[in-house]
Amino acid sequence: MERTEFKRIHLIALGGSIMHNLALALHDQGIKVTGSDDEIYEPAKSRLAAAGILPAEEGWFPEKLDDRPDAVILGMHARPDNPELQRAHELAIPVYSFPEFIYELSKNKQRIVIGGSHGKTSITSIIMHVLQHGGRLFDYAVGAQLEGFDRMVKLTEEAPIIIIEGDEYLSDPIKRIPKFHLYHHHIGVISGISWDHINVFPTPELYREQFRIFAELTPKAGALIFNQDDEQVQLVAVPRNPADINYIGYTVHPHSIRNGKTILHTKKEGDVEIQLFGEHNLRNISAAKEVCKKLGVKAHDFYEALKTFKGAAKRLERLGESDSTVIFRDFAHAPSKVKATTEAVKAQYPQRKLVACVELHTFSSLNKSFLPQYAGALDSADLPIVFFSPKTIANKRMEMLTAEDLKAAFQNPHLQVFTDSAALQQHLVDMNWQNANLLLMSSGTYENIDLETLKKAVL
Structure with a gap:
């Protein structure tokens, strides 16, 4: 089965992590790549710029499709009424999703x-x-x-x-x-x-x-x-x-x-x-x-x-360590991942106190009806902490959560709840870290918590 040959490709919602990597991979193959997005952040911005395929300005420009590329790849971040997508349909240009x-x-x-x-x-x-x-x-x-x-x-x-x-x-x-x-x-x-x-x-x-x-x-x-x-x-x-x-x-x-x-x-x-x-x-x-x-x-x-495999980035990644403390960062945020990751660190260092901190950041994890899935997820931690940003809940237009909601859902009476990243950082900095490990779990950034400062204070 022969693969289709493409000479020119346009990507809608180019700035996503997997989409900009696809753009770079196609560019590496000598294919002419164009694209658009209404927001492009680092590191995508610098990487696309270095390859010479960063759009001149952010936004959607249907006229980019007037020279009829061989295909359009549609990113998940685009909306169904995207003007470039509509133009591609008008011009009968083949449109693919990333997996297609x-x-x-x-x-x-x-x-x-x-x-x-x-x-x-x-x-x-x-x-x-x-x-x-x-x-x-x-x-x-x-x-x-x-x-x-x-x-x-x-x-x-x-x-x-x-x-x-x-x-x-x-x-x-x-x-x-x-x-x-x-x-x-x-x-x-x-x-x-x-x-x-x-x-x-x-x-x-x-x-x-x-x-x-x-x-x-x-x-x-x-x-x-x-x-x-x-x-x-x-x-x-x-x-x-x-x-x-x-x-x-x-x-x-x-x-x-x-x-x-x-x-x-x-x-x-x-x-x-x-x-x-x-x-x-x-x-x-x-x-x-x-x-x-x-x-x-x-x-x-x-x-x-x-023997030489260190693990994927943000998968039980060691941010730093001293003789008596290791700081781990992990992408875990879903209940099963939080439970498995917390248990793993405790089992590896059974003699050390474990401070496990998870940020609830996704639509599922901030949903009141889904929260009971987290029951017992932090039970292996000596000090379990949950952080969420009220701003994120407001942006997602969801029902606000309370500390009581979270304690009931996690079914852990020792659970501490924080909604302010500066307060959380100060709380962690003030702790005694002798013979204790810190596990940070999130698919977000704890509202841009300063990891370097935290690392220095803890170690």
Whole structure:
């Protein structure tokens, strides 16, 4: 199957993290790239400017399409009534969502898609690290900036495989189909299912249904690799035609913890010390190993590469450490991620006090009816803290929350609630950090808390 040749492409909502990376990847391939957005922030702004493809001004300009590019790629941030999109329809220019376009350019490749409510970025990045370590040729599309990779997207003609982080969120504002349904995987992974994105999937059943569809899209002679310990995954990864499809369940990699270090136990390689930790990451390693095995990577090579893997950015990332304290930052914000991350840090350092602070920042996490999903999520912390910004709730036009709402939802009588980032910062600075760790969990910025100042004070 030949891939479509594109010489000129226009991106609507160019400034998003994955969209500007796609623009740069296309530019790298010698394709003429134009684009628009009504807001472009750093680092996208500088990176697009350096490549010479930053729009002269922000906003939407339908006349940019009058010279008829070969295709338009529509970002999720654009609205259905976007004037450039309307112009593209008038001129009958093909319009793709991000996943449709990735599929278009990888029709002749083996497609590996990693799906799941949690762990997808980590699994994807382990696979990419192992393949790169082994000198393998591969394309990729991943949702975070990974160490050792300049871009979040790479698209070439030569690579025989593409590794894709398969987000279950909607592909674009018009078709409203989950992204991971549109990549048409040969090898699929489901790392776990935990209700999220309630603005799009208002019930847990509707959310789980998206993963059932993904599982059923696995083709003949394909493989579905799934977390066999997750009850929700078990409901969707039911082998319906085991003669046609390879169903592979995985669990926590055998291991032990010695002096704050995680040691993997393997059959042939003996004990392997790694830099990752936490039960959720030991599952992620098992998932990545199964994928790599399918791609012909030998166990010895997998473990050799794993020794040098430090983890994805903002995934249990060490912001700093002293003899008695480590500060971790993690992207965790959904209930299952908050619980797994908090448990991981406590299990790794059982003798140290753990201060775990989560920012509620997304539509789901600030929704009163969703909050009970957080019950017990911070129970492993010695001092659990929740921060939210009343301004964010007002901007999202949602019902205001109270400290009592949060204490009831988390079902934790020790929970401390902050709504002012300066007060939170001062509270953390004033604490005694002897033999204590700090875990910061958020997909936001705690209203621009000064991490450098905090780091210096704590360490």
